[in-house]
Amino acid sequence: MRHPSARLVLLVAVALVASGCTQLVDGRPVAGKVVTKEGTDPGFIKGTDGGGIDRLAATAITDVDKFWEDAFPDTFGEKWRPLEGGFYSVDTSDPSAKPPPCTEKASDVEGNAFYCPSADAIAWDRAALLPVLKDKFGDAAVVIVLAHEMGHAVQRRMGITPEAERREPQKYPTILTEAMADCFAGSFVKWVNDGRSEHLDIGTDTLDSALGALIKFRDPVGTSPDDQSAHGNAFDRVSAFQDGYQQGTKFCGAMTVENRPFTQQAFTSMDDRDRGGNLPFDEMLTAITDDLNKYYAALVATKGKTWTPPKATPTQDEPKCSGDQGPVAFCPEDKSVEIEVAQDLPELHAEIGDYATGVLLASRYGLAALSTVGKSVEGPDAATNALCLAGAYTREVFTRQQGFGLSPGDLDEAVQVLLGYDYAARDAAGKSALDPGFQRVDVFRSGVFEGVKACGLG
Structure with a gap:
């Protein structure tokens, strides 16, 4: 809380644009469970070791792709185009591992998952990200992260490209595109919970796990909404996910800086910052x-x-x-x-x-x-x-x-x-x-x- 002597400025978040990514930030874990009806062969993933983590990733990706095969035409009136550049699993503990697109070396992926718009590809760290998520939050967190990154691929197909972002940075701030991807992930989870997934069966506790994972990915407290890498605080990210779950993909795709409020704010006093708020x-x-x-x-x-x-x-x-x-x-x-x-x-x-x-x-x-x-x-x-x-x-x-x-x-x-x-x-x-x-x-x-x-x- 802010002490009565301090002053609060209500901020609506506007940020410069950066490509979407997921990185770990400390937060409170909430356990959840995803039951896979049947696993999917991860052979289509570049760099895979064929292990359990990539099998879970392959299962999630397969169902997210199927979701958008149905949802994209209904939402945007066009046929869904699968990712041209495919998917990359990177063992960041291996110095000899090949780097995925948008990076210079494998270690650039450490603790991270991201969508690379120039290659139309998604990459993740199978050594220091997905296993950590699975251990702390259950399988659900892996599913949510990959559904979120696929949301960025959806944005590219909507015309929200790096070129458009550079041309109109105030129209597509990072905090907005991240909220939209969270929203799309929420819509996917609702689709799974409705029993429409071929491979995944998500229990009710997984909703809490999904939100716990989003808290894990929030910006550090006090991050300015004008920071070009701002992804949103936990409240805003959870709100976007829940809106997608409840409202569907059309609602997510209609998000703009005019209709989407954000609560993220920087510290407005040194005393408040020193106390951590x-x-x-x-x-x-x-x-x-x-x-x-x-x-x-x-x-x-x-x-x-x-x-x-x-x-x-x-x-x-x-x-x-x-x-x-x-x-x-x-x-x-x-x-x-x-x-x-x-x-x-x-x-x-x-x-x-x-x-x-x-x-x-x-x-x-x-x-x-x-x-x-x-x-x-x-x-x-x-x-x-x-x-x-x-x-x-x-x-x-x-x-x-x-x-x-x-x-x-x-x-x-x-x-x-x-x-x-x-x-x-x-x-x-x-x-x-x-x-x-x-x-x-x-x-x-x-x-x-x-x-x-x-x-x-x-």
Whole structure:
């Protein structure tokens, strides 16, 4: 979070153009599983060793190609053209390995996967990228990465070529083309989950794995949206993937700098940068509870109700006032909020960041707001609306020009805590949690983008 004395400038991302690629950035792993109905011979991949990683890659590529064989004509009115330059697997641990197109030496591919527009080819590191993804996130991450890179090949067939990018750099910033490729990958995963894939069978937990992998690929916190290599923060990349999953390829192909908002931002103060955008735990609790009271007081006043600030009670043990809500709980009996300050919440704060704490508190105060306006605080609707209200509150603090607000990385922290934990989506009885994390992030996003009107309060 940004300290009240700092100033936030809301940025819409515009970046110079660079060719699309995937590189590893530290993030929280979320396990997932892809079941291959039958493997595909990787013999068509240049440089393959015929091993399991390239077999998985070949299986994914085969189905992504089939997806676009059907989807491209429907989306763009033209026949799909398979990649002319093919696919390259590179063992970057082998000094004698041949370099793929767009590189001078094999080591240029280390930890990377990319689409080479001049050769119309896709290459990846089978030694230090795909196995790492598989180990941390399951097979799904490999599938998502390759579907994303194929999305860049789709863009070339749309006319978004390096020449067009150089000619109109403001029309095709990198952050936009990366979002579009994430969106296309989401559409492919939906196609697989609908049972239309010949070789892949993806379980529901794979959606969380896919989002976890996108977090892994986000830009480092504080990266300027004007950076020519900017690919987007986790929130923007997850949003693009979910939009593709829900809206389809036509929506993805229609993305422009005019209709696609981005939340990525650079640090606006040295103090905020030096803290990594995070307030100390105790300072965060004091600042955000005061701000939440002001926000929800104004909100319930629009419904003709008066807000009574819940008593925020610190506890050394996990709150048990009303079921198991995790380390922060709304207690409907006395309309208080209990906050565990000894272990779990401080650990989440330290592990993910201060807005992990913020999201959990905002959702429990959301339950207090539902109670104040006479809405039920138990059941699926209550759980969904409380999480949505946390998103609506986030929208408010993100758009502020001064005072208490978000720092770079806070929205990413929200995505991480929602993927990893269901606390913010439990009702006041500690039940009715939304699963999987993919759905929790989607509900939160609805509050961020649509505000209170999406949250059952009108």
